[in-house]
Structures are given as C-alpha cells and as structure tokens.
Amino acid sequence: MSHVAEVKRKKISTQTFLQMKKNGQKISMLTAYDAQTAEIMDESCVHSILVGDSLGMVVLGYETTLQVTMEDMLHHCKAVARGAKTALLIGDLPFLSYQISIQDAVRNSGRLIQEGGMQAVKLEGGRERAEAIRAIIAAGIPVMGHLGLTPQSVNKFGGFGVQATTALAAQRLLEDALILQNSGCFGIVLESIPARLAALVSKRLDIPTIGIGAGAGCDGQVLVAPDMLGLFSRFTPKFVKKYASLHDTMREAFSSYVADIESGTFPGTEHTYEMSDAEWEETIKLIKE
Numbered sequence: 001m002s003h004v005a006e007v008k009r010k011k012i013s014t015q016t017f018l019q020m021k022k023n024g025q026k027i028s029m030l031t032a033y034d035a036q037t038a039e040i041m042d043e044s045c046v047h048s049i050l051v052g053d054s055l056g057m058v059v060l061g062y063e064t065t066l067q068v069t070m071e072d073m074l075h076h077c078k079a080v081a082r083g084a085k086t087a088l089l090i091g092d093l094p095f096l097s098y099q100i101s102i103q104d105a106v107r108n109s110g111r112l113i114q115e116g117g118m119q120a121v122k123l124e125g126g127r128e129r130a131e132a133i134r135a136i137i138a139a140g141i142p143v144m145g146h147l148g149l150t151p152q153s154v155n156k157f158g159g160f161g162v163q164a165t166t167a168l169a170a171q172r173l174l175e176d177a178l179i180l181q182n183s184g185c186f187g188i189v190l191e192s193i194p195a196r197l198a199a200l201v202s203k204r205l206d207i208p209t210i211g212i213g214a215g216a217g218c219d220g221q222v223l224v225a226p227d228m229l230g231l232f233s234r235f236t237p238k239f240v241k242k243y244a245s246l247h248d249t250m251r252e253a254f255s256s257y258v259a260d261i262e263s264g265t266f267p268g269t270e271h272t273y274e275m276s277d278a279e280w281e282e283t284i285k286l287i288k289e
Helices: 014-023 035-043 070-083 102-114 127-138 151-157 167-183 195-204 246-263 277-288
Strands: 027-031 048-051 088-092 120-122 143-148 187-191 209-212 220-223
Touching: 014 027, 014 088, 035 048, 035 070, 048 070, 048 220, 070 088, 070 102, 102 120, 102 127, 127 143, 127 167, 143 167, 167 187, 167 195, 187 195, 195 209
Parallel strands: 027 048, 027 220, 048 088, 088 120, 120 143, 143 187, 187 209, 209 220
Antiparallel strands: none
C-alpha cells in the first residue's frame, strides 16, 4: 500500500471532480463489481469507482452489455458500496432503463442511488439525452455523460470501432459534449475517439473528461478492471495497458490445486484438524458400543 493510502482520505464527491479539473489534477477511475475489489481500490486511492454495465461481458459472460438489467446493476452496486467508502461511486444505467421515458430515467437513477448506494449515475448519448439528464439532475441525482463509442449502441455502430473519425462526426461530438455540460453533467466519459479530438473537447469544457481509448489529453482515465488485471481473456482493446496477468496466475493456481488433489498431497497435515488421542480412543469406544 502506498504511503498516501495510510492517511485517512476525505470522501470524494462530484465537486471534488470539478475542483480537480480546475486545479489541473488528473482523475483516476476503475470499474468494480464486488465488495472486495472495491475495498482494494479504495486502499489504492482510486478517485472513483464505476459499477459499469461492462459487468455483462466481464462478469456475466454476455457478448455485449445489452443483456444487463437493472436488477443486475443493483446487485453489483450494493456490493461495491459495501466495499468502498472513499471513492466516488458511479452506477451505469443499463440498456432501456432510461431511453424509453423520462420517468423511467429518473426512477431508475433513483434506484441506483437509493437501493444501490451510488452517488451518481452514468448514461450514454448526446443531445437526445439532454431532457432526461436535466430531469434526473432536477431530482437531485448527479449525472455523468458518455460519448464516442457507446457500447449500448454497438448494433447501431456495427461493432466496437473508433468513433468520430470524420470532421462532421467530430464537430457533432463536440456539440454533444457542450450540450451535456449545459444540461448539468458533472463529467463526461469519452470512449474510443481520436486523441486530438478528446484533447480539444477537454479544453473546451469546464467539466472533467474521463478517457478510455481517448488519449492522454483527457482530465482523467478509466479502465475496465478485469482488462487491466489481465483477467478477461476473450479480447484486449488496443487502449488497455495490462498491469498484471491474473488470468494466467489463476489458471496455474487452479491447475496446481487439481494436481495436488489427484496426487494426494492436499490436504496435508498442516491443513487438517485433530483431536487428542484420549478423546479419539473414547470416541472409538462409544462407536463400538
């Protein structure tokens, strides 16, 4: 643990994010889906934990995030809230939990706060989400936006490719970012867009940008934890830096466990409980009787 983690930190809020942007301080964010991981992230002084709908792919085994439900999100949000006490906790609104009506958007955002223990919600989309964002914020719930590659629109995009690579698309993304800011978002995730565009958007906004596959010019960065830990082996996006190779480590540990059982070397005497010889002899007598 770093020496920073030894000092009790103040609870991080959306206002902390805005102040960090103003001060030119970089923001760190990671995804988490369980209490233990969230606790370790807190110990590591991560500024924010996102309970992402990415759990559909990296935890639940779906091909996309589209199958994730509100009940799935609430289950994992509750777990993360039990583990992390300092980081700003943000919960993803899953597919169709906010697109159908403004009422749904507000109600489901409230559930992530009230039931899930989150401090803010995140939703995908630009100008088409402005009205819903304003309504959610009017209910007292902070909102983070998400532009660029928005995974809930994967079928529309035809895959997980880079977005906003043309001048017109780049202009629209900047316009959307300004609309989200004016609608009250306290920050925006920029995913899989050209680094120069992300840097330009970040300079134009008063609220912080959190990049994922958007270069170093953003005000902060987020990665999916199983990606950066080397746990998710199905594919690794170009923008992921692997800080560990836990998939291989876990496979080796599980294989060693199986081998020890098959060879009879586990459990050993050091893993075994015993009773005194006198009690054992008395047990044998009782059994025989």
